[in-house]
Amino acid sequence: MNYNSLLVFINVINLIEYRPFMDQAKKAISKRDMEDADYIACGLAIKADFIWTNDKDFKIQKIIPAKTTKKFLEEGKLS
Numbered sequence: 001m002n003y004n005s006l007l008v009f010i011n012v013i014n015l016i017e018y019r020p021f022m023d024q025a026k027k028a029i030s031k032r033d034m035e036d037a038d039y040i041a042c043g044l045a046i047k048a049d050f051i052w053t054n055d056k057d058f059k060i061q062k063i064i065p066a067k068t069t070k071k072f073l074e075e076g077k078l079s
Contacts, residue, residue, distance in 0.1 A: 011046050018045035028061035040064055 018041040025040035036057050043051050043064040050065040051058060058066035 009052065011042075011048075013042055013045055018042045021045050024063065025061075028063045029057065030060060032060055033057040 018038070021041035021044040022037060025037040025044065026034060028040055029037045033055075036055065039051055039053070040058075040061060040063065042048075048064060050067045052069070052072070053066050054068050054070075055066075
């Protein structure tokens with residue numbers, strides 16, 4: 001897999017697009033790691049099916065599913 005292949009999975013959005021979701025994202029992530037709220041807000045803004053992350057902090061929030069690399073491998077998505 002090369003870098004260009006990853007771009008299929010990546011959406012780049014501006015702060016103005018995800019800012020309206022920040023309060024909801026901050027509430028969901030709690031005080032665990034507030035820097036993660038940006039990623040959750042981005043996911044909400046684009047109506048993402050999930051966030052691909054190995055960061056365990058994402059497990060505490062319940063508003064957008066998080067998938068680990070291990071989960072992708074189990075599903076056969078990265079082979």
